[in-house]
Amino acid sequence: MGRRLRAAYDWFDERTAIRSLLRKGLYEAVPVRGAWFYTLGSATLVLILLQLITGIFLTLLFVPSVTEAWQSLNYLKEHDAFGSIVRGIHLWSAYILLFVIGLHMVRTFFSGSYKRPRELNWVTGVGLFVLVLGMAITGAFLPWDQAAYWTAVVVTNIPAYTPFIGSFIRALWRGADTVGPITLSRTFGIHVWLLPAILFPLIGAHLALLRKHGEFGSYINYRGAYRSREGVDVPPAPAQRPIEPPYPAAPSDELWAAPLETEDFYPHQTVKDGIISAALVVVVFVLAVVIGAPLEAIADPATTNYTPVPEWFFLPLDELLVLVPQQLIPLVLVLPTGGVLLLLALPFIDRGPERNPFERPAVMVPGAFAVLFVVILTLLGSGRLFNL
Amino acid sequence: MAHRDPRRLSRRQFGVLGTQVSGAVVAVLLGIPIIGFLISPLFRQQQAVWRKVGDISGVPDGEPTKFEVTFPQGAWTTAENNLAVYVVKNGDNTRVFSNVCTHMQCPVRWDGSLHQFLCPCHGGLYDINGANVGGPPPKPLPQYVHRIEGTTLFVENRFTEEI
Numbered sequence: 001m002g003r004r005l006r007a008a009y010d011w012f013d014e015r016t017a018i019r020s021l022l023r024k025g026l027y028e029a030v031p032v033r034g035a036w037f038y039t040l041g042s043a044t045l046v047l048i049l050l051q052l053i054t055g056i057f058l059t060l061l062f063v064p065s066v067t068e069a070w071q072s073l074n075y076l077k078e079h080d081a082f083g084s085i086v087r088g089i090h091l092w093s094a095y096i097l098l099f100v101i102g103l104h105m106v107r108t109f110f111s112g113s114y115k116r117p118r119e120l121n122w123v124t125g126v127g128l129f130v131l132v133l134g135m136a137i138t139g140a141f142l143p144w145d146q147a148a149y150w151t152a153v154v155v156t157n158i159p160a161y162t163p164f165i166g167s168f169i170r171a172l173w174r175g176a177d178t179v180g181p182i183t184l185s186r187t188f189g190i191h192v193w194l195l196p197a198i199l200f201p202l203i204g205a206h207l208a209l210l211r212k213h214g215e216f217g218s219y220i221n222y223r224g225a226y227r228s229r230e231g232v233d234v235p236p237a238p239a240q241r242p243i244e245p246p247y248p249a250a251p252s253d254e255l256w257a258a259p260l261e262t263e264d265f266y267p268h269q270t271v272k273d274g275i276i277s278a279a280l281v282v283v284v285f286v287l288a289v290v291i292g293a294p295l296e297a298i299a300d301p302a303t304t305n306y307t308p309v310p311e312w313f314f315l316p317l318d319e320l321l322v323l324v325p326q327q328l329i330p331l332v333l334v335l336p337t338g339g340v341l342l343l344l345a346l347p348f349i350d351r352g353p354e355r356n357p358f359e360r361p362a363v364m365v366p367g368a369f370a371v372l373f374v375v376i377l378t379l380l381g382s383g384r385l386f387n388l
Numbered sequence: 389m390a391h392r393d394p395r396r397l398s399r400r401q402f403g404v405l406g407t408q409v410s411g412a413v414v415a416v417l418l419g420i421p422i423i424g425f426l427i428s429p430l431f432r433q434q435q436a437v438w439r440k441v442g443d444i445s446g447v448p449d450g451e452p453t454k455f456e457v458t459f460p461q462g463a464w465t466t467a468e469n470n471l472a473v474y475v476v477k478n479g480d481n482t483r484v485f486s487n488v489c490t491h492m493q494c495p496v497r498w499d500g501s502l503h504q505f506l507c508p509c510h511g512g513l514y515d516i517n518g519a520n521v522g523g524p525p526p527k528p529l530p531q532y533v534h535r536i537e538g539t540t541l542f543v544e545n546r547f548t549e550e551i
Contacts (some may be wrong), residue, residue, distance in 0.1 A: 067467045154492040154509065167550075168430055175429040180462040182429060302456050302470035304487060304497035307508040321492060322510040326526040329491075 026266035030215050033261070035272050037111075038215055040104040042273035043280055045203065047097035050281065051135070052200075054090040055192065062142070064188035066181045069144035070298040077295050088288025094136055096284055098313050101132055109346075109367055112355035118213050119347035124206040126343045131199045133313070138191040140311050144184060149299030150308035152179050152187070154321075161330045307385075315381035316374045322384065339370065434462070437545045438535075444475050444482065445539035452476045452485070452498040452505070452516060459545045473532060473543060474498060474505070476516060484534040484543055485518050490527040490551050505529060527551060 013019045030038070061083060063072045076083045105125065108114060114122035141152040156179060160170040167177075175182025263269075300306070310318045317332065324331045350363045357364050397405070439457050447453045452474040461469050472495065474485040485505075487496040494509035504521070505514035513522030518529035530547040 066461060066465055150494065150509075154494065157493045171430050172427065176432075176462050177434065178462070181465040182463050300470070301495070302472040303495050304454060304472055306495065308494055318510075321524065324524065326491075326520070326524050329524065329526060 026264070028211065028214075028265040029262035030265050030269045031261070032263050032268075034111075034215075035269055036276075037107050038269065039273050039276040040100060040107055041210075043277050044097065044101045044104050045207075046277040047093050047100060047280065047284075048132070048199075048203070050089065050093040050284070051097065052196070054086050054093070057086055058090060059192060064142065064184055066144060066184055066299075069142060069184060070295070073143050073145075073295050074298075084292055085285075085288050088292040089284055091293040092287040092291075093281075093284045094139065095312075096280060097132060098136060100280070101129055105129060106371070109363075110357045112350070112357070112360060114347040114350075115353070115355065116347075116351070118209070121206065121209045121213065122347050123344055124202055124209065126340065127202050128199065128206060129343075130340055131195055131202065134195050135191060135199070136311070136313055138187050138195065140314075141184065141187045142191065143295055144299050145296035146299055146303070146306050147294075147296050147309065147311075149179070149301070150306075151310060151314070152183060154308065154310070154318075155314075156183065158317075158321075158332060161333055163330065309385050310381075312378075312382075315385075316377035319377040319381035319384070322381075434545070435460070438542050439545070441473060441475070441484075441534075441541040441543055443539050444477070444536070444541045447475050447477050449477050449479065450516070451500075454487075454498070455541075457543055475541065476518075482534075482536060482541075483518070484532040484541065486530045486532055486547060488530055488551065489525055490520065490530065491523070491525040493551070496529065 009019075061072055061076060061080075063069055073087070076087060108122065108125065137151075137155055141148050141155070156170055156173045159173065160166040162169055171177055173183065173186065174180070175186050317336065320332050320335065321329075346363070350360065352360075354360055437459060439459060441455045441457045444453075444455075453476075455473050455475060456470045457473055458468045458470055461467060472487040474487060476483045476485060487505075488494075489496045489507040489509065489512050491507065491512050492509055494507050494512075496505045496507045496512070496514065498504075499506045502513075503516065505516075505518070507513070507523065507525065511523040512520065512525040514525070514529045515521045518531065520526070520528050527549075530549065530551050532543040533546050533548055534541060534543040536542070
């Protein structure tokens with residue numbers, strides 16, 4: 001570095017402490033083993049940022065109005081090839097984001113990473129998962145084509161089955177008794193401002209907690225730690241540089257588990273994160289260019305030959321709507337709400353020190369059944385709608 | 389040292405209370421209009437509108453016939469929506485059904501071969517009288533408030549029963 005440049009950097013550092021910030025940010029010790037699993041978290045972040053960036057640019061054209069929304073996107077489709085790619089990236093990275101955030105959650109579930117002291121890492125993560133789902137559902141309303149319109153009708157009607165206050169909640173979202181102009185304005189506002197305003201600070205909290213407690217990977221990653229607890233002499237993790245103890249630090253702690261070997265976050269973890277994220281972005285880009293984002297015919301409330309087909313991530317709930325008999329329709333609200341509450345409660349239910357998934361049947365078996373239930377509902381739904 | 393009256397606020401207590409009260413003032417002054425703005429649609433009466441559907445003299449007895457009627461979309465939008473209505477004649481009795489399913493409000497259609505109204509979303513079924521006879525719908529098919537002048541049908545943008 002030239003002397004002048006170094007002097008400028010020193011000047012800047014004296015005022016901002018940028019040097020120590022970077023050092024803290026880049027040279028965190030992360031476990032060597034399991035590092036590829038951690039790329040799911042960074043890939044989730046990258047895909048969310050992709051949503052933010054493409055979303056910001058889409059608002060430069062999209063008009064959130066029942067008379068103009070479809071027209072503006074149709075203009076994009078007909079007259080703006082690059083704009084169509086931006087919309088395609090927004091759609092396909094949302095789809096892939098839902099997959100990746102699910103995998104990230106499953107990984108955390110398997111490895112028991114939500115255990116003390118990382119309960120709130122998990123709780124904020126569940127919050128982020130719900131918010132991402134909320135983004136996906138509200139986003140699906142916006143194009144105001146047939147698919148979007150009937151999604152809006154059905155989704156805003158589901159809360160109407162809340163006991164006592166159901167029709168009030170429905171009217172609150174719709175801004176009227178029926179889906180109309182205020183529904184689109186409100187849903188647009190929720191999608192571009194309200195949910196992101198909660199989502200991004202929560203990401204900040206999630207990352208701050210991650211840095212506070214350190215990565216926690218798979219059981220395999222910590223086999224050594226287990227052995228040492230059982231009396232076999234394995235030396236504790238040799239941190240490569242002095243760090244604040246990010247893991248329950250004392251081997252006498254019942255929950256003690258430290259990685260056998262660590263290395264610097266930069267560049268050893270960032271290269272793996274980069275490879276996975278870049279590969280996903282390439283996939284998103286190809287899908288955006290080759291398939292793009294569909295736009296059906298403009299919303300037509302008078303239709304009697306259109307069959308509404310929900311977004312794929314909505315299929316499990318849609319299949320529940322088919323299966324649940326008329327006396328029990330509120331179950332369609334109770335099951336997802338109960339599922340989220342159970343997820344939030346997980347680290348406070350499964351509190352023992354055991355992290356090996358094969359030694360935790362009490363959570364792994366119900367967890368597997370829950371995943372199986374959602375998968376079966378999805379398969380039933382796709383079979384019904386696409387005659388598979 | 390001055391004697392301190394325990395009934396009087398200390399400087400610190402005043403600071404704590406003052407901070408809390410200031411926060412509360414801001415929260416209330418912002419909260420009232422925002423919450424009012426959010427829930428105002430719940431208290432807005434929908435404007436009653438009557439619209440002509442058309443001449444129904446050609447509607448055959450015992451066969452639901454689809455018409456379209458145009459209603460305002462509400463709020464500020466001047467553009468109007470087409471909605472589907474099914475007119476069912478049975479002798480002197482004429483009923484005007486909406487095609488809004490009472491389950492999730494999907495667009496119901498008359499299926500002549502089934503001789504039933506069918507909802508494409510979740511398989512709801514209604515018979516020719518609008519009774520919910522199969523699938524998840526919890527209520528009969530909604531009917532429009534209507535009147536007939538001669539052979540011309542008019543409907544109001546309102547159902548006889550709320551769904």
